[in-house]
Amino acid sequence: MILSLKLKPRNKRSTLLALILVSTLIGSVASFLALLLKNSTEFFEEILLLKATKFNAYYFLFPIVGLTIISVLRTFMFKNKENKGIKEVLESTQTASKNLPLYKIPSHFINGFLTVIFGGSTGIEVATVVASATIGSQLQQKSVFFRKYKIELICAGIAAGVTVLFCSPMAGILFSTEVISRKVNKVLLLTNGIAVAVASMILYLVKEPPMFAIEIKGWHWYAIPYFIILGILAGINSVFLTKNVLFFKALFLTMEKKHTKILLAALILGSAFFLFPNLYGDGYHGIKEVITNPKDNFTVAFFIAILGVLLLKPIVTAVTLGAGGDGGVFAPSLVIGAFLGFFVATFLNTVFDAKVIPINFIIIGMAALLSASIHAPFTALFLVCSLINDYSLFFPLVLVCLISKYTAKQIYPDTVYSYTLKLDK
Numbered sequence: 001m002i003l004s005l006k007l008k009p010r011n012k013r014s015t016l017l018a019l020i021l022v023s024t025l026i027g028s029v030a031s032f033l034a035l036l037l038k039n040s041t042e043f044f045e046e047i048l049l050l051k052a053t054k055f056n057a058y059y060f061l062f063p064i065v066g067l068t069i070i071s072v073l074r075t076f077m078f079k080n081k082e083n084k085g086i087k088e089v090l091e092s093t094q095t096a097s098k099n100l101p102l103y104k105i106p107s108h109f110i111n112g113f114l115t116v117i118f119g120g121s122t123g124i125e126v127a128t129v130v131a132s133a134t135i136g137s138q139l140q141q142k143s144v145f146f147r148k149y150k151i152e153l154i155c156a157g158i159a160a161g162v163t164v165l166f167c168s169p170m171a172g173i174l175f176s177t178e179v180i181s182r183k184v185n186k187v188l189l190l191t192n193g194i195a196v197a198v199a200s201m202i203l204y205l206v207k208e209p210p211m212f213a214i215e216i217k218g219w220h221w222y223a224i225p226y227f228i229i230l231g232i233l234a235g236i237n238s239v240f241l242t243k244n245v246l247f248f249k250a251l252f253l254t255m256e257k258k259h260t261k262i263l264l265a266a267l268i269l270g271s272a273f274f275l276f277p278n279l280y281g282d283g284y285h286g287i288k289e290v291i292t293n294p295k296d297n298f299t300v301a302f303f304i305a306i307l308g309v310l311l312l313k314p315i316v317t318a319v320t321l322g323a324g325g326d327g328g329v330f331a332p333s334l335v336i337g338a339f340l341g342f343f344v345a346t347f348l349n350t351v352f353d354a355k356v357i358p359i360n361f362i363i364i365g366m367a368a369l370l371s372a373s374i375h376a377p378f379t380a381l382f383l384v385c386s387l388i389n390d391y392s393l394f395f396p397l398v399l400v401c402l403i404s405k406y407t408a409k410q411i412y413p414d415t416v417y418s419y420t421l422k423l424d425k
Contacts, residue, residue: 018146027156032202038124038165063119066115066118066119070111086416092150111127122325122329122331133157163196168386171382173196219360226354230341230344230364235408237372238369242416261322264323279313298347310339340365342362345360381401
């Protein structure tokens, strides 16, 4: 049922003012939280990755340290309850009696930070989303009046958090509507719009740069068939990612001893990092590498390097989450998509002399994989455009994001979020 403002005229002004004030507060707190988590994680991840590249034993040691600290904190500080990620946000919005408890803010913030800096092959996006949603959830519980707008206030926090993470107001609003609320009404637009406006102002004041510095030089119509192929491949790869996450989560649930989970995960993660360092942490450093040097020949070494990322990134992401790490499929989807696009473009140019532009395929691959993984094509579209601060590829991005989403749905109708919800019914 879509909520709407059905108020007596004399109450409209005070109601509007109350919603504006609470949305401003939610947007401010969520934005500063996201900004702190984003910059601190990037700083420490870079330091620890550099140490691991110089002394490879750290590839095995860091996951043990990170997962052990998370396990101890979860046992003694966070009520011995595992973080469920986006699932717990969806449960809260779909059930009136369920709310996000206050400890979810430090739980997701700290655990997400520790997971990524110690090599966990996921990202801080889900940690930010849940922590930001909890801010909205907590504030709506403070007043009987605000409880009527529970979904809207939770989404306001999420929209602000996503806006700061990706420097994208549109991605913030679209994610909160496409994935979380799945409906639009006047109050949702008001609260989310204000929260996102506050987040945008904070980004402007701190001069937060786009994540990737890329110059797009246009695209060619003859590349459309190749873009379609990329979209289909992205849909297939997203299902591979989803299936891996579900499989390894189920596998690790069968292990009763926590130290067994941690040691097994560290062995798998360390081995993968040793072979392919781009798998360490969120993997954005790997995207930056292929962006700065996108031209390559389709050699055996190139094939092995790219195939290693495409096959192992879903596995190490799933192992990270199954062993107790905090994260989701946002960052892995972007990384896999970038390498998939790079792979396709290089293959086409080397084997068929297609003369496609590799950087365009890298960008479109990122959006396509994310769209297919979370079934949110417009969120993926605007998010990736904001990551590079360029909308030149808007048309092929729309096309490929829709193709990848519906390809994935034809193969396997659920995402990680929807499938786990069904398991609990």
